[in-house]
Amino acid sequence: MKEMTEERPKCLAELAGTALLDLQINALKSAGVAEISIVTGYRRELLASRGLIEFHNARWSETNMVSSLASAEDWLADDTCIVSYSDIFYDLSAVRSLLTISADIALTYDPNWLVLWQQRFEDPLVDAETFKMDQDHALVEIGNKPNSVSEVQGQYMGLLKFTPTGWSEVKRIRALLTPSERDAMHMTGTLQRVIEAGRLKIHAVPYENRWGEVDTAEDLAVYQNG
DSSP: OGGSSSSSSGOOEEEEEEHHHHHHHHHHTTOOOOOOEEEEEETTTGGGGGGHHHHTTTTTSSSHHHHHHHEEEEEEEETEEEETTEEOOOOOOHHHHHHTTOSSSEEEEETTHHHHHHHHOGGGGGOOOOEEOOSSSSSEEEESOOSSOOOOOOOOEEEEEHHHHHHHHHHHHHSSOOOHHHHHHHHHHHHHHHHTSSSSOOEEEHHHEOEEOOSHHHHHHHHHOO
16 A cells, blocks of 8 residues: 555554544444454554554564464453454444354355455456355355356455354464464465364355455545445
């Protein structure tokens, strides 16, 4: 995002005058989430004023998002947690839909993703990843490069739920990797490994209200005009 993130973390980019982080906090609180923490890395001091519990990834510049999430091990191993990427926005119904699902790992997805991706990209498949489910909405594939729109039954949003059992499976899989492989792990690759291990199912929950992922200044313009 060039100059938009040269001096601040991405989560402080503003949509209609409100930081993405504050939109997320508002959605979580409105859904009844009382305790909220943040995993910090770049420019952590700019995130200290919101009264959130902080978990800091000191190796943020060398690792990917799953390593950052592992910094919050104390919470993830102790109780059910909603996990949100920092560069998205959504409303309280997305959070509530995850809280009502009993699965050990669950995530929200946009079944109408193509409309939004056509606004963001000339070719929607440039940024799309496979997302396939069975008839019970259990995820069977995620994160690979699709050859056609038919391989994308929905857009993964970056909003998830882990129970301690679900997080334990992620830990088990990470422990089998080399340190460099662990450092490089991203979330969709991790979820695909969970699927392939076959020890538990990942439940996909449809979400059709307003949301967005912000990767560029042009994305913000799309959402502000939409």
